[in-house]
Amino acid sequence: MPYIIAEPCIEAKNGACVEVCPVDCIHTTPGEAQHYIDPDICIECEQCAFVCPVEAIFLDKELPEQWLGYVDKNAKFFRRNKEALMPVPIDQAMRMVQAAHTKAAELGIAVSAAVVDEGGRLIALGKMDKAPPMSVDIATHKAYTAASFQMPTNELAGMASQSWFQSLLISSQGRIMASGGGLPILNGVQVVGAIGVSGASEDHE
């Protein structure tokens, strides 16, 4: 359920929403009449809606009927302009999980490791024999968080005390995690997925 930018943006198009988006998912191009939100990346934090001077931003399920077409209009902008990058291939994702297990064994710990695509969808998951049962979900959530915010999860600590982040923690039902152990996976400068590790205090390592 991403947020959507609708027709009123055309009146102002002042970019105020771009400044506050924590995951950098609002874009436009010089020829476009308005800004658009990338539905694959939006984490539904609502910050953009608070600052829009013309009330152009709505949660998709709350869009006024006359602007329902803007769901597709926002998505189409990114289909046109995003480079067609493949997410992390399955064999590479499995090797990453295995590499995390190998490193954990060297450190004398047992972890679960998960690799997701750029939208936070699971590609590969592996739990070492002695890893805590809950590490499976936590590793997956860390990977989801790193993909959504496009940054290492240990760098989210600075945002964790802000009220919008607290709301997000609740509304995400635990999927957003601000503890270390999640890293985005880059192809050049574009995020193509993320890895999350859980099971010990050395998760980030």
Ligand code: SF4
């Ligand atoms: S709801 Fe949050 S994540 Fe989504 S576009 Fe607005 S500011 Fe960005």
Ligand code: SF4
């Ligand atoms: S803040 Fe509102 S008017 Fe300004 S660019 Fe964003 S959606 Fe458009």
